[in-house]
Amino acid sequence: MNYDEYIKEVERFSGDEVVARLRKYLSEWKKDDSDVIQLANSIERFFGNSWIGNEDTHNHLYGLWSKFEKEAIEGIGGMTMNERLHWFSLFEHYESLQSETAQKVIYAKLCANT
Template identity: 40%
Template sequence: MNLDELVNSVQEPELRERLSHLVGEWKQDDKDVEALAYLISKWHGNVWFQDTEASNKFHSDFHNFKNAAIDNIGGLTLNERLYWFGLFGAWENANETNQQRLRSKLHANA
């Protein structure tokens, strides 16, 4: 499950919209993947899911995403990083300066 799929897995429209907005802002700013993990953790800790099972499932899905995409980011290629974080479109439409910003965001400088 990549980042966009994680966001779309939230069943409650208002919560999904709020998370989508936060993730969209992260995709545009200069903050890295650790900042994203903190952002999502903070969001999840400050929202109220109507269904406890849905909240627990999101927590589990986020934990799995974090382990695969963030904690193990050093073992991923640039293309894998772009996939995990839903940034292929941003990469393809970016100039060299914005591509460098994305490399930094995804810890892919080298």
């Protein structure tokens, strides 16, 4: 499951106000300046400090997030740039960038600038 697929799964439960906030944060992350490590920390805090109305929904979404985090974030150091772009659903955005400076922002976001 890549990032956009996770967002789509979260959308299924966005009738819950807390889940709707999670969905909004996940969508906005792709446009902000924070990297994948900051994303992981924010989502972990979100699940730890927010109360999703239905425990099954919480467990489902957190379980999927944990799997994504393990595969995509904890394993990011061994990935190629193309793999990172795929996992975080940033291929189209990256390919549309016109400047090297803008591409470097995506490299930093995906922890690929070392």
